[in-house]
Amino acid sequence: MSKNSTTILLLKIFRKFLKAYGPRKWWPAKTRFEMMAGALLTQNVSWSNAKKAIDNLKKAGLLSPEAILAAPHELIADKIRSSRFYNQKTKNLKALSGFIMNECEGSLDKMFDGPIEDLRKRFLKIKGVGRESADCILLYAGKKLSFVSDAYTRRFLLRYGILEGQPEYEQIRAFFMAHLPQDLYLYNEYHALIDYHGARVCQAKPECQHCPVRNLDKTTRCQYTA
DNA sequence: ACCCAGGGCGTTG
DNA sequence: CAACGCCATGGG
Numbered sequence: 001m002s003k004n005s006t007t008i009l010l011l012k013i014f015r016k017f018l019k020a021y022g023p024r025k026w027w028p029a030k031t032r033f034e035m036m037a038g039a040l041l042t043q044n045v046s047w048s049n050a051k052k053a054i055d056n057l058k059k060a061g062l063l064s065p066e067a068i069l070a071a072p073h074e075l076i077a078d079k080i081r082s083s084r085f086y087n088q089k090t091k092n093l094k095a096l097s098g099f100i101m102n103e104c105e106g107s108l109d110k111m112f113d114g115p116i117e118d119l120r121k122r123f124l125k126i127k128g129v130g131r132e133s134a135d136c137i138l139l140y141a142g143k144k145l146s147f148v149s150d151a152y153t154r155r156f157l158l159r160y161g162i163l164e165g166q167p168e169y170e171q172i173r174a175f176f177m178a179h180l181p182q183d184l185y186l187y188n189e190y191h192a193l194i195d196y197h198g199a200r201v202c203q204a205k206p207e208c209q210h211c212p213v214r215n216l217d218k219t220t221r222c223q224y225t226a
Numbered sequence: 227a228c229c230c231a232g233g234g235c236g237t238t239g
Numbered sequence: 240c241a242a243c244g245c246c247a248t249g250g251g
Contacts, residue, residue, distance in 0.1 A: 020248060026232090043233040050232080051234085085246040129232045135231070195232055229251080238243080 006179045009162065014186065015194040020212035021201075024192035026118050027140035029054075032108050033100075034063055035141040039090045039133045041083040053080035053089075065097035092128025099126050103223065112142035119147065139187055149174040150159050152198030159202075160216070175226040 028071040029035035034054060042050035048070045056079040062071055083089055103122075104111040112119065116138060123134040131149075138146035149172040156164040163175060180186055201210055 039232090042231090044231065044246090045233090045248070046231040046250075048231090052249090082248060084231090084248045087250085088246055092234090128234065132233065136232085148232095152232080192232090199232080217231090231248100231250095233246105235245085236243105237240090237245100 006162070009216075010176070010179055010190075011181075013216065014190050014193065016216075017197055017213045018189065021193055021196055024196050025037040025123070026188060026192035027136070028177065029140075031063070033065060036137050037063065037093060037098060039136045039140075040089055040096065040128055042078060043085075043089070043128075043133065045084040049082045049084065053083040053086075056080065065100040068093050068097040069101060076082075079172075089128070092126075094099075096129065097126040097210045099123075108141075112138075116144045116146055119144065131173075135173065139184075139191070142183055145177070145182050145184065145187060146182070147173050147187050149173045149176070150191075150195065153191070156194050156198060156202075160213070178199060 005082045027035050028051075029038055037057065038050060038054055054063070057076075060075075061067060061077055062079060068076065073087075073090055073094075076093060079084045080086045080089055080093075081119065094122050099106065099109055100106060115184065119142070120138060123129050123137060124131065129137070135146045135148040136143040139148055149169050153172055153176075154167060157167065157172065157175075163172070167175070176187075176190075180190070195210075201212075
């Protein structure tokens, strides 16, 4: 598949998703730090559970790196109990806050200043920040062109035969970044739509009756099996 | 009583 | 590097 036809295919699917589901309004956060905290808190837990944790932190005045660092572990852990792995995530929030205060002079502008791949490598050293979280932070808090991949994204690509074999996270990210126009809105909305589709439609309706791209064209079809 | 969510880390072989 | 176990809530 040539680069050009892949780009056309990806954009065609994007338009169909957008028309069917509407803008997903990601990421739902008022500040960059709130977004980053949310990225850690939603790991392997429903967004509703993560949101409760964020709301509790906000009410307690703990939604800043300074406050997170100053507060005792037990207090944070209590506020974010609904996020499931609350002891781990308390450490992760403190690690992120320490990174901001100690390595970025407490400045989020400083934190996102530099070449994107350099920033990504630095973020990945923070405990609790893996590839998906790093890319979410880069894209949704930093307005950087880093495409977010995840399990939904991989299943999506495989089911439509866009990629084959066992593509790994970095390959999938690179694939989108190589074939999509370098556009923040597109990166932002596409990831959100893929996740929405994967969680709410593709999984709930395995017969594909309601899939907006179930018969995209003659050669591209959903190969849903599981 | 199950199932699984908007993962990541540390430890094995 | 793959395959685990661990972390340990809440809604369906």
